[in-house]
Amino acid sequence: MSHDFGGLRAVNNYDLEIEGGQIRGLIGPNGAGKTTIFNLITGIYKPTEGEIILGGKRITGLQPHRVASMGLGRTFQNLQLWRHMTVHEHVKMARYSKITYGLIGAFFGTPKRNREEEEIDKKAYALLEMMGIHHLADQIVINLPYGDQRRVEMARALAMDPKILLLDEPTAGMNPEELIQMMAIIRQVHKELGLAIFLIEHRLKVVMELCEIIQTLDFGRVIAEGTPEEIQNNPKVIDAYLGREALD
Amino acid sequence: MKTLKGKIRNTFTGIPLLGWLIGALMAVVLEHFFGDVLSDILGLPKIPVLFGFVIMLKKPLLIPGALGYVLLTYLIPVGVIAKVSAPVANRLAEKFFDLSLTLTVLLHLMFIYAILHLWSDVSAYRVLTLKLTLIAIMVTLSLNVVNGYMGEFSCSHPGFMALGAYAASTVTVVLFVNDKLFGPALLTPVLGPFMFPIALIIGGCVAALGALAIAVPSFRTRGDYLAIISLAFMFIVKSMIENLEVVGGPRGLSNQPDVANLPTVFMWTVACIWIINNFVRSTLGKALNAVRDDEMAANSMTVDTRRTKIIAFLFAAFWAGVAGGLFAHVLRYVNPGTFGLQKLAEVLAMVYFGGLNSVYGSIVGAVSLSLLGEALRPLEIFKWIFIPLLLILVMIFRPTGLIAFKEFNVKNLLKPKKRN
Numbered sequence: 074m075s076h077d078f079g080g081l082r083a084v085n086n087y088d089l090e091i092e093g094g095q096i097r098g099l100i101g102p103n104g105a106g107k108t109t110i111f112n113l114i115t116g117i118y119k120p121t122e123g124e125i126i127l128g129g130k131r132i133t134g135l136q137p138h139r140v141a142s143m144g145l146g147r148t149f150q151n152l153q154l155w156r157h158m159t160v161h162e163h164v165k166m167a168r169y170s171k172i173t174y175g176l177i178g179a180f181f182g183t184p185k186r187n188r189e190e191e192e193i194d195k196k197a198y199a200l201l202e203m204m205g206i207h208h209l210a211d212q213i214v215i216n217l218p219y220g221d222q223r224r225v226e227m228a229r230a231l232a233m234d235p236k237i238l239l240l241d242e243p244t245a246g247m248n249p250e251e252l253i254q255m256m257a258i259i260r261q262v263h264k265e266l267g268l269a270i271f272l273i274e275h276r277l278k279v280v281m282e283l284c285e286i287i288q289t290l291d292f293g294r295v296i297a298e299g300t301p302e303e304i305q306n307n308p309k310v311i312d313a314y315l316g317r318e319a320l321d
Numbered sequence: 322m323k324t325l326k327g328k329i330r331n332t333f334t335g336i337p338l339l340g341w342l343i344g345a346l347m348a349v350v351l352e353h354f355f356g357d358v359l360s361d362i363l364g365l366p367k368i369p370v371l372f373g374f375v376i377m378l379k380k381p382l383l384i385p386g387a388l389g390y391v392l393l394t395y396l397i398p399v400g401v402i403a404k405v406s407a408p409v410a411n412r413l414a415e416k417f418f419d420l421s422l423t424l425t426v427l428l429h430l431m432f433i434y435a436i437l438h439l440w441s442d443v444s445a446y447r448v449l450t451l452k453l454t455l456i457a458i459m460v461t462l463s464l465n466v467v468n469g470y471m472g473e474f475s476c477s478h479p480g481f482m483a484l485g486a487y488a489a490s491t492v493t494v495v496l497f498v499n500d501k502l503f504g505p506a507l508l509t510p511v512l513g514p515f516m517f518p519i520a521l522i523i524g525g526c527v528a529a530l531g532a533l534a535i536a537v538p539s540f541r542t543r544g545d546y547l548a549i550i551s552l553a554f555m556f557i558v559k560s561m562i563e564n565l566e567v568v569g570g571p572r573g574l575s576n577q578p579d580v581a582n583l584p585t586v587f588m589w590t591v592a593c594i595w596i597i598n599n600f601v602r603s604t605l606g607k608a609l610n611a612v613r614d615d616e617m618a619a620n621s622m623t624v625d626t627r628r629t630k631i632i633a634f635l636f637a638a639f640w641a642g643v644a645g646g647l648f649a650h651v652l653r654y655v656n657p658g659t660f661g662l663q664k665l666a667e668v669l670a671m672v673y674f675g676g677l678n679s680v681y682g683s684i685v686g687a688v689s690l691s692l693l694g695e696a697l698r699p700l701e702i703f704k705w706i707f708i709p710l711l712l713i714l715v716m717i718f719r720p721t722g723l724i725a726f727k728e729f730n731v732k733n734l735l736k737p738k739k740r741n
């Protein structure tokens with residue numbers, strides 16, 4: 074697929090195939106178009122050209138909430154949390170499309186609603202426990218430190234039972250200790266929930282350790298694709314990415 | 322000073338809501354029997370209708386008498402009786418609490434109704450003020466759903482009230498009243514009180530239908546169209562009714578049957594608070610907050626943002642319509658002029674004064690500004706300096722309103738209090 078912003082071709086002939094249970098990585102310098110690719114996959118932008126297929130179904134042009142409820146969970150690069158809501162409410166919210174009690178339940182507080190809300194409660198707590206932030210459940214989310222906010226985003230994305238989890242720089246802004254914890258969490262999530270993960274990262278160390286296959290993007294174009302070793306030794310990557318980084 | 326405050330606080334911590342209600346009930350019973358005698362003794366012409374405010378502003382010489390009256394009939398009895406009855410109230414609350422939450426709620430509602438009934442029984446003016454205050458609570462709360470919980474800025478609430486008022490009035494007048502405009506009654510007036518809820522629901526639905534006309538274009542794309550479209554809607558509704566001779570045009574519509582008595586208005590208000598509170602506390606309702614705080618994130622977390630917004634907007638309009646229907650039947654007269662900019666300013670003030678995103682806030686905002694508006698009536702034009710000034714102060718010191726972002730948790734409110 075390709076995507077234009079006005080005259081700028083932000084993504085050019087991009088192609089990706091993820092199989093169930095894979096961990097894939099996407100790296101590239103600033104402004105390469107990585108986040109745009111996420112936004113295209115999740116339906117926030119509609120690709121200028123090309124198609125997106127999820128489990129055999131064409132999802133190009135569907136509303137983001139439809140795409141999400143079909144099994145695409147994501148986190149955001151620059152944390153997009155709801156500033157007046159608690160951690161627990163965040164995670165519950167991602168169950169929105171699975172709620173069956175309807176407006177009648179919402180208006181009149183029917184037993185069905187109470188039962189369902191209780192179920193979501195439990196599910197949310199379980200996820201918070203997995204992320205190690207259950208003790209923060211009733212905190213308003215903007216009062217939390219950065220690392221914990223990232224975990225809330227992760228728990229929220231997992232609450233929608235995704236088949237594929239898209240993580241946009243999950244370790245951005247973290248200190249080395251938090252970074253190691255986050256990598257452990259990603260591994261744990263992958264192992265316990267058996268979902269496919271597609272990861273954007275700036276820190277090469279993280280992708281190299283976690284991912285089976287890595288793509289490198291530069292100016293919206295994939296310039297290299299392969300295993301961590303292949304990527305590390307690819308001269309184009311070194312030139313476009315590592316080289317520039319080294320110059321900085 | 323600090324220790325005095327602490328002492329006072331300490332004295333009153335162990336009192337459950339039920340205790341305060343018992344105290345208030347006793348106070349209004351006292352007033353009922355001894356109010357006249359007491360005002361005589363204090364040199365007041367009659368029982369002060371609104372806690373002495375009106376008298377104090379009109380005749381400053383009577384200030385001590387009015388203060389004494391408030392102290393002797395309300396403050397002291399409520400405080401003392403609440404304190405004395407606290408152990409009993411706690412035990413009673415505990416019993417009911419263990420039995421069922423629904424019964425506890427009903428018990429409290431009975432007390433509240435009894436208090437309001439006895440208090441307002443003293444004069445017709447009190448009854449009217451009380452009914453209008455209850456209606457103001459409904460309107461404020463329903464606007465808070467849009468402007469607070471959903472974080473949009475809507476100006477169309479007077480328009481929804483007008484639609485509700487005229488739709489409900491038309492139904493009741495056509496069916497139950499021999500009227501110059503609509504001809505003889507179609508049904509026996511005895512049925513009036515039973516059909517009134519249906520008339521109100523029709524009013525609410527008509528308002529919701531009007532809301533649909535705003536919602537569809539406003540929520541199609543992101544942006545601040547709603548404020549402008551809804552303001553235009555309000556003016557359109559007003560001038561449409563002014564030009565609709567069938568319902569009396571600018572002269573208004575009168576002759577509504579006398580069906581909006583205090584219990585009816587009270588029950589509708591309770592229903593409105595209960596349903597709206599249920600909604601905003603459910604995950605479906607909290608989606609409004611998610612949409613307000615970050616729409617893109619909400620959308621990416623499976624929330625159908627457009628549907629959520631439209632439903633909430635129609636829901637709010639429905640309640641404004643019901644409130645409008647009640648309003649028309651309380652006054653038994655409506656004219657389109659009522660539902661203009663001044664009404665809008667009033668409702669917006671109540672929402673923002675009381676507090677955004679909060680049921681408590683809307684109740685507090687509606688009650689305090691309604692009563693204040695009445696109490697300051699003797700100031701005439703200066704009222705419109707005083708009230709805006711107050712609003713500005715609140716906006717400076719508490720930009721989101723007095724009690725914003727607080728959950729209305731009925732269980733916590735009603736539970737028995739243990740001494741610590």
Ligand SMILES: Nc1ncnc2c1ncn2[C@@H]1O[C@H](COP(=O)(O)OP(=O)(O)OP(=O)(O)O)[C@@H](O)[C@H]1O
Pocket residue numbers: 078083101102103104105106107108109110150
């Ligand atoms: N909504 C938009 N409108 C116009 N241009 C955009 C928009 N979003 C992104 N761009 C441009 O598209 C290009 C790719 O941006 P993108 O955010 O995808 O980069 P990125 O690879 O995620 O970078 P970073 O590492 O900084 O997150 C950039 O040149 C950016 O300026």
Ligand SMILES: [Mg+2]
Pocket residue numbers: 107108109150
């Ligand atoms: Mg990015």
